[in-house]
Amino acid sequence: MPDPSSMPLLKIAIYPEDEKMLRDRCRPVVKVTPRLQRLIDDMAETMQDAAGVGLAAPQVFVNQRFFIYEWNDRVDALINPEVLEVEGEASEEEGCLSLPRLQGKVVRPTRALVSGVNRRGRRVRIDAEDYLARIFLHEIDHLNGVLFIDKADRTSLHWLTEEEEKERVARVHEVLEKRRRGEPVDVDPRGAG
Numbered sequence: 449m450p451d452p453s454s455m456p457l458l459k460i461a462i463y464p465e466d467e468k469m470l471r472d473r474c475r476p477v478v479k480v481t482p483r484l485q486r487l488i489d490d491m492a493e494t495m496q497d498a499a500g501v502g503l504a505a506p507q508v509f510v511n512q513r514f515f516i517y518e519w520n521d522r523v524d525a526l527i528n529p530e531v532l533e534v535e536g537e538a539s540e541e542e543g544c545l546s547l548p549r550l551q552g553k554v555v556r557p558t559r560a561l562v563s564g565v566n567r568r569g570r571r572v573r574i575d576a577e578d579y580l581a582r583i584f585l586h587e588i589d590h591l592n593g594v595l596f597i598d599k600a601d602r603t604s605l606h607w608l609t610e611e612e613e614k615e616r617v618a619r620v621h622e623v624l625e626k627r628r629r630g631e632p633v634d635v636d637p638r639g640a641g
């Protein structure tokens with residue numbers, strides 16, 4: 449992983465100030481270019497800095513159909529994603545980097561079969577379950593201008609205090625630092641996408 453201090457962090461679109469960007473339907477990516485791959489690298493740094501598990505292009509003011517996600521210690525991208533199948537249903541807590549400190553329960557499928565193109569430009573099909581399925585569906589919603597608050601159980605919505613959010617970010621950064629040093633990590637405390 450590159451030294452974070454040498455990488456530029458991207459500005460994250462925040463709701464409701466940047467509502468127009470966040471509510472737009474994104475356009476398909478025509479080609480995976482080195483420029484897009486550099487943007488993906490910058491998005492990865494930005495996501496990790498903000499302690500997220502996923503980040504969609506419109507969240508960094510790019511109207512294109514792709515998102516990045518972190519899974520099993522690796523960040524990859526899914527470009528022009530399509531949901532092929534979904535199955536099951538579960539209500540779990542979610543957060544979003546565009547709605548800082550807000551959390552709430554969202555009902556989503558427990559399995560999602562998705563296809564798309566990864567950051568190396570290769571076609572992929574991923575059969576995602578549970579937390580990964582939730583990340584994918586949350587991020588694909590962003591590409592269609594949908595936010596988790598649109599689907600959340602209103603009564604479950606709550607804000608973390610600034611202190612709680614600081615603790616959350618600090619815990620995530622501690623986990624990332626351990627990984628960089630190759631130390632074992634037990635739990636991944638993230639939730640925002």
Ligand code: NI
Nearest residue numbers: 544545546641
């Ligand atoms: Ni989000």
